[in-house]
Amino acid sequence: MTEHNHPEPWCSVFVGVSLDGFIARPNGDLDWLMGEGGGDSEEHGYNEFIAGIDAIVMGRKTFEKVLAFDKWYYGNKRVVVLSHQSLDLSTARSLGGVVETMAGTPGDIVSKLVASDAPRLYVDGGITIQHFLRAGLIQRVIISRLPVLIGEGVPLFGSVPRDIRFHHVMTRTFPGGMVQSEYRIV
Template sequence: MKENHVVTECAVFVGVSLDGFIARSNGDLDWLMGEGGGDSAEYGYNEFIADIDAIVMGRNTFEKVVTFSKWYYGNKRVVVLSNHPLDLSLSRTHGGVVEVMAGSPAAIVSKLAASGAGRLYVDGGITIQQFLRAGLVHRLIISRLPVLIGNGIPLFGSLQLDIRLNHIATRTYPGGMVQSEYRIVS
């Protein structure tokens, strides 16, 4: 009997300030919702999320997104990475399907693949950086907004080796947002 093998692809879809930050130092995203931010559906997010089996995010990102008036993940499976208990009740009020996992990025991907999740959306600064360092990210979609915030949480952190990228496409939008898509060179 042939073993059912799921090939897992990890993708990042993220907004950054022009100076490379995904949030202010305190986690605030007010700059993201301003001019040039608009409705994420206009910028390919709905098409992207439709092809995703599960979202993997860190605890800090989860604690931020549950404060939004809208749950942007629909009924997709959301896996929050944490070694500590979390209050998941707020996500349920939005209709979220959320669970907590702990472990290395490779262990998380392996567990999700074993459950049939072949396409993962990796979200949150620390989580994105950990998955990149582990060589698990395959695709990056980065939306650069026309705002400088001066300091905050960077999208990219230190790397032991260079990560080469193939440019797939770049799109510009009214308001000055520029969105680029890349594939990691294996």
Template sequence: MKLSVFCGVSVDGFLARPDHSLDFLETGEQEPHGFEEFYNSVDVVVIGRKTFDVVLTFGEWPYGKKQVVVLSSNPLNFSSIKNGVVEQMSGEPSEVVTQLKARNFKHAYTDGGITIQRFLSSGMIDRMIVTRVPILIGTGIPLFGPIPHDITLRHLATRTFKGGLVQSEYELSANQ
């Protein structure tokens, strides 16, 4: 099973503002930058509870019929989700991956600050696509946090877009 991250961050490395808002990610007119193709390549989305709470404020469920797994050790209420396929799991990243593999999922989109950090620290992430938005916000929820050891990245590509986005793709070394 492959686990990937596809995220946007401010140039100073924040996924969201301290209040979890994402308004800065949409700076002016941005051309397509590969998210739709990436999203079509995954068969399950793994997010944390805080990300789930933010997604609920969007109004419409953004994941369509794609299987979504929300990580939380506390009970969650999914009653407001219409036409979505969502469930709850808990446990260490390796336990979550084992459960997903047992259900024959092949490619997971891993999203949310703490979730990305936990899966990176446990060596579960295989690929990262990070799109830097041309803005500094000074404070917020960082993409990266403390890690127990160095994580070696192999640079695959960097693309720039007319709107100022800079996107870098990395493969993470196995056996970390």
């Protein structure tokens, strides 16, 4: 237990990636995720994953992309958008989203959320994932690799200051060719 009797934080990543390692096109587009092998005809473990999460932490660009989706995929889970700018949260709230903004280092964000009884975090968005990884705050990574090459885009992992070792937990395959692997950070 940490000080003030708060539970230890548990930060997870649940992300789709192209076969060539990108999470989005250079312009942030995710259209390739909805094609053959991806899509939401199956939920691929997402519902079970999100049920075990207290809050979702994402960057501003990811939030803006999520607002363009056909529905709000986070239910009534608390969504924290990292931004130093003020954001219009009304669209997300009109879709039923419980949304707020926060600023600070990854460590500050995790501390604030743990203190507000939200220790189990879903970290989403390329830059945000990279910042939390570099800060040593990610414990679990679930990567769904789709059978598509998009050629260029936003990489899942950027540069890291040191090797980050993973322990393989399990791998599942799905009709259509998607392969999903879960890892714990060693």
